[in-house]
Amino acid sequence: MLSFIARRGLLALLILFLAVSLLFAMIHMMPGDPASVILGPKASPALKAELSQRMGLDQPLLVQLGRFYGDLASGDLGVDVFSNREVSEIVFEQFPYTLALVMLAIGGATLLGIPLGCFAAIKRNSLLDRITAVMSVAVIAIPSFVVALYLLLWLAVKWRWFPAMGAGEEGNIADQLRHLVLPAIALGLGWVGYIARLVRASMLEVMEENHIRTARAFGLPERTVILHYALRIAILPTVTILGLGIGSMLSGALFAEIVFSRPGIGKLLHEAVVTRNYPVVMGSVLVTTTFFVLCTLVSDIVNAALDPRLRKSGRSS
């Protein structure tokens, strides 16, 4: 198990390294001098000169790359062009909001989706099964920001069941949760159906397998057979998907934050793009990408923990 973790960890590090280098390359591939690109056309010549000197932009590329990594390693993501604050400070201030949103959305989707899929598999072709099938197919691919807009329109503005903006009062958990409900639904709705379908398909397959017949032949109670023997295996694909899903959720969270005017990395990034605040743009993308890579790594490890067969070789799928 440890060797597996080590192997996967190294691979993740490599990918992250390449991704970061790609970002670095993008800055330098743009026409014009890097200082303008990084600081944007609005920056004054004095600021550009200072940046050039500080970042050693007149130095050979490799040296710059080295310094880039050096800075990253020490947690220095640069400085905000406008407010002059440390980018890392700004980003990590906003990140928890996004994290809370994504966690709630995934948690809710999983809590609803897994039992739904399980029931649909056990009571195959029943009414519940058919409804779930059609609804999930329909809802899965609708862009989450459209869902967010409709929710905002009806439930927040028209009927006023939930607040339309913001994250809620500081320190007031209940209020903050109220503010989280609609964005979380917008994010997680498609996933409920997706997870349900995945679990259903997986369960149907697993229930047909010989070892389930063995478990039944030994008189194990149906509940044990389904929950501990079948679902345990059927859940595996879901774990992988969830790890990858966080990435798409981060994108969806961006829209949810903008539609519901919530603080978070998405909102931060969007504003930074619009105002050409490049250090913040790069910093946000870096942090979210790192988070995403970490999530995929964790999901692979959890997967291997649940399914001992995966620990054997270093096969990448």
Place this chain on the structure above:
Amino acid sequence: MATPVLDIRDLSVDYQTDRGVLHALRHINLQIEAGRIVGIVGESGCGKSTLISTIIRLLAPNATIAAGAVHFKGRNLLDLDPDGMRALRGNEISMVFQDPMTSLNPVLSIGRQMTDIQYRDASSKAEKRARAIRLLERVGLPDPAEQLRRYPHHLSGGMRQRVAIAMALMTQPALLIADEPTTALDATLEVQIIERLKQLQRDFGCAILFISHHLGVIAELCDEVVVMYAGELVESGSTRDVFLSPRHPYTRKLLECDPARIQKASRNLPVIAGKLPDLVDLPRGCVFRERCDLAVDVCTREQPRLDNGDHRAACHVSGR
């Protein structure tokens, strides 16, 4: 005379398929006395699997029991409610399945699976583990305590099958059903496992219903044997009687074709000409008629039934 452990009377099972009703089992009569080993011989498609599934009542949803009774220790299993049946499974009736590669749960350790099936027992986890270890020793697995920690994919086919047998014998069942347990193993392993099984049966005293198409193994292990063909029971008796003086033409052909019996070296393996009848659209008369070279007129009109005595055959032309 004591009540047989298993007493199947006139059992008929159908499957509902797209093409129509498939008559998988017809008028099966089978008795197993306590402590006896009974073998079932027959080629693929003869209904062995359906028979076993019916006994433990784990049939496919499209199966219907058209007629008959399955008495276990005097009670008709077909009348039992699901909970009653479940109480017997893995308790008084145990099974060993054919394919060791897929019959154990891949994500749970051997120990976990062996303690789970003891769920009815109120003893502590440590006691359950200890019992599992003792049984693994009895089936001849080296280092049993270590095996409990491992997962099925760490074990070879032969070892997995031993685990399966250990699991089946854990509760000292009255009846052990073994569905071709050695078919997937190579010959040397097969011999070892059969020897072990014989020993265990002597020690535990359970009745065994042993399915196989390997005649040599049946001859070695079983006291009695029944021959099945296309859903019917065509011959039954002691292993000695049936194998040495087969009465049914199918049994005779089967024995002739057994590779172990080939006297002369030849290029061609002997086969039984023809193929299995369509179980949806059964021919009138004897089900083996088309492949039988002794068939006469009555064979096309009347279906033969098992006659009486210790060595029975369902055939119009078999003498005594």
Place this chain on the structure above:
Amino acid sequence: MSSRSGFFAEIFAGLKKDPLGMTGLVIVVVLLLASIFAAQLAPHDPLEVDVYNRLQSPTWQHWLGTDQLGRDVLSRVLFGGRVALKVALVAISISLSVGLLLGMLAGFGPAWLDRLLVICFDTLRSFPTIMFALAIVALTGPSLNTVIGVIIITSIPVYARIVRTQTQALRDEDFILAERAMGASTARILGHHILPNIAAPLLILASMDVPAVVGMEAGLSFLGLGVSPPTPSWGSILNDGYSYLRNSPWPILAGGLPLILVTLGFTFFGESLRDILDPKLRKKGGSS
């Protein structure tokens, strides 16, 4: 090998049995026609401003109401379909072809190439898509072509992976080995033998990808980073509507509707397609 007409006839026959899939196909066709013939169907000029009639609810003159500049929402939605169509066609065809090529190379070529390509794919996929898109747009400035470019870059790895997996599975099949033994060139094997076997799952994937692609363009336009005003795109209609949400809900309702329809249509159709073609895939490919 079944003939071309046989292939489509099969699909059609399968669809007739599946009402959901048929519905999907109908929706897709209607959307396509509406977009292509937008100029003929639109009752007004989508760019025509009429400030006195701004933010109206639906009337006989304006079936879906008007936006904040008095422009007819229905006409804008119809023309917005053209943007969606263009994006879908260009983005999917390019990412499909490039992904196909790279995937086949990775699946069929030497191991080092495979590993290299896979690492490239994984690197590209390690960015959350929209964030990546935003980063690029930040550097190059907003434009529809940038959006299409970003969609292509992020879609290629997805197609390439699927092609790679399928190619690898086929590579070891007997009939491929036989071809190689007879001296067939790599190009021939890839083009003549592997490609037809991959075509079906790729088709399905592309069909299911349309909602995602269209959704991405709409999303980026919603953020103001896609089409430039006053060009109508479903996303920009939603953006305008969002700013005036409390005055009139109609631009949002109208802008979201085609996106929902695109999703339903292509997803139902794609699912149905998969059900129809899948059992045949199993027969062709042997044991899976």
